[in-house]
Amino acid sequence: MSGPVIIFDNVHKSYRGVKAVDGISFDVPPSICFGLLGRNGAGKSTILRILYRKAERDSTPSSTVSVFGFDPERDELAIKCRSGVVPQEDNLDEELDVTQNLLVFAKLYGMPRPQAEARIAELLDFMELGEKHRANIRELSGGMKRRLVIVRALLNQPRLLILDEPTTGLDPQVRHSIWEKLRQLKRGGLTIMLTTHYMDEAFQLCDDVLIVEKGQAVLRGNPKALVEQHIERYVLELTEMTQAQQVLAQLSLSDARVERSDESLRIYAGDYGGLQRLSDQLAPGEHHLRPCTLEDVFLKATGRRLDARQ
Amino acid sequence: MRDSEPRVAGLASRLFSIWYRHMRVYTRNLISNGLPPFLEPVIFLLGVGLGLGRYIASMDGVPYLVFLATALPVTSAMFTSAYECTFGTFVRLEFQKSYDGMIAAPVTVADLFVGEVLWAGTKGLFFSACVVIVMAAFGALPLPMGVVAVPIGFLTGAMFGALSLLVTSFVKNINHFNFYFTGFLSPMFFFSGTVFPLNSLPRAIRPLAELMPLTHAIRLTRDPTLARFSGVLLADLAFLVLVTIVAAHLAIRRLRRRIVV
Numbered sequence: 001m002s003g004p005v006i007i008f009d010n011v012h013k014s015y016r017g018v019k020a021v022d023g024i025s026f027d028v029p030p031s032i033c034f035g036l037l038g039r040n041g042a043g044k045s046t047i048l049r050i051l052y053r054k055a056e057r058d059s060t061p062s063s064t065v066s067v068f069g070f071d072p073e074r075d076e077l078a079i080k081c082r083s084g085v086v087p088q089e090d091n092l093d094e095e096l097d098v099t100q101n102l103l104v105f106a107k108l109y110g111m112p113r114p115q116a117e118a119r120i121a122e123l124l125d126f127m128e129l130g131e132k133h134r135a136n137i138r139e140l141s142g143g144m145k146r147r148l149v150i151v152r153a154l155l156n157q158p159r160l161l162i163l164d165e166p167t168t169g170l171d172p173q174v175r176h177s178i179w180e181k182l183r184q185l186k187r188g189g190l191t192i193m194l195t196t197h198y199m200d201e202a203f204q205l206c207d208d209v210l211i212v213e214k215g216q217a218v219l220r221g222n223p224k225a226l227v228e229q230h231i232e233r234y235v236l237e238l239t240e241m242t243q244a245q246q247v248l249a250q251l252s253l254s255d256a257r258v259e260r261s262d263e264s265l266r267i268y269a270g271d272y273g274g275l276q277r278l279s280d281q282l283a284p285g286e287h288h289l290r291p292c293t294l295e296d297v298f299l300k301a302t303g304r305r306l307d308a309r310q
Numbered sequence: 311m312r313d314s315e316p317r318v319a320g321l322a323s324r325l326f327s328i329w330y331r332h333m334r335v336y337t338r339n340l341i342s343n344g345l346p347p348f349l350e351p352v353i354f355l356l357g358v359g360l361g362l363g364r365y366i367a368s369m370d371g372v373p374y375l376v377f378l379a380t381a382l383p384v385t386s387a388m389f390t391s392a393y394e395c396t397f398g399t400f401v402r403l404e405f406q407k408s409y410d411g412m413i414a415a416p417v418t419v420a421d422l423f424v425g426e427v428l429w430a431g432t433k434g435l436f437f438s439a440c441v442v443i444v445m446a447a448f449g450a451l452p453l454p455m456g457v458v459a460v461p462i463g464f465l466t467g468a469m470f471g472a473l474s475l476l477v478t479s480f481v482k483n484i485n486h487f488n489f490y491f492t493g494f495l496s497p498m499f500f501f502s503g504t505v506f507p508l509n510s511l512p513r514a515i516r517p518l519a520e521l522m523p524l525t526h527a528i529r530l531t532r533d534p535t536l537a538r539f540s541g542v543l544l545a546d547l548a549f550l551v552l553v554t555i556v557a558a559h560l561a562i563r564r565l566r567r568r569i570v571v
Contacts, residue, residue, distance in 0.1 A: 015571075052414060055571050077318045077416045085414035091407035095335045104334060107327040108415035110319030153414075156316065 009064040022215035033192040035206035041309025043215040044195035084153030088164040090145040109156040123151040143174035163194040199295040232268035240286035328425025347440035370507040379450040380532035381504040383441040383459035387434030391467040395474035434467015466527040472557035479564035
């Protein structure tokens, strides 16, 4: 397969008059990790749901959705048997144990029992859950449940893995372990599509990200390239305003960009030395000079203020 | 990555996989789920045999115990499938989000609920079979024709499964199922020929009793068991099948909007 795995062209979706997705277009080539970034309510999850017909797009004539060449509204089953989905909530069957949960899903995928058992054992080992194969769902920690849902999504050897906030609420060890597994899967040729609001996660995993704001595409690109091209290299942050006037008075950098709110001041610039000299003059306290990250790009692109959907 | 093109499983296999999920969950607690369907008719027999039966010797030309035994298998099927497809379905839909998980696998919303109606039928079959076994063991149910209650139990379970799914599709608050149980199912238990024959109802009310789905299920069980055959039975059978199909169809359309958003 050489063409894009996913094509999204001018897609709209409204809920009772509110536009959740407002004319989004993008495509995802095979064997990459594609990330959707955006605040809560930006429309990320809706985009994922449209891919496997958990949601239906508005019937705008000019809009197209294609996954492996199939339109979800006509061939949802063809898409679903090639994809694995990790939804935002761990909707495991609490009435069944770990292996039974997976056996039920293997059945939904039409896998013969011996093949299903072998695959389950292999995947539980891969996600380091081998010892838990007979555990009840309630006995599992949040991280184990998440890994189990990933195992469930991988049962049918998908070519596309869809993850809605894969590591939200998990501790750093589990997050890093999940990232490693996802990278391993990608190297094996899997296409991964995820949503996240952790910029470090997007930076670690994604080859390509799309920043979404109020259902619209704001910025797209490789995370490292976005940091290089869309933001100054360094930022001096003051999280206490007592010295703000002093800093602003002494600011003489030509390319500096100032961002201020009631409680904080940020000076972005490409000249590290200039920011360093500025910071040296400040009394020790709540200020910090650091390189800019994807989070700074994200906040610049989407704004710092909260909106009604958050 | 797999080597071959993945294949979409056929309809029968998809429905079976949904059915299999429910069966796995149900059989996980064999004792607590499997014993009551036997105990209930035993308790009923004791109550009626020791008490009520002494006052009412016969009903509609047969011993009262026999009269009851020819209805109880299907009322049992009705109640079990109604619970399964109201409280059970609602919990899966709203609390456990089971359908959200299952729908990510290659099954459609229609598959989910047709599979569920088949499961409700299976539970109906199991519950009626339990009642048949107990009643027959105590000599209250004429054999071999009494066994007809078992397949009719399947149809009854499927029909009330489909009707209950339709009710569930309207319910946003789990407590509202009380209206369905006390307002519809319990009255139906009494006015569908379970405990007294319909011809003792006032003439004006009788057509109303014919609208009750349970009436048809009971007649389909009682009449063949008592060797009473007529063309009405075919109409009863058609009624059961038709109500099941129409209710399931409407329920799927409405539930679809709660799952695919």
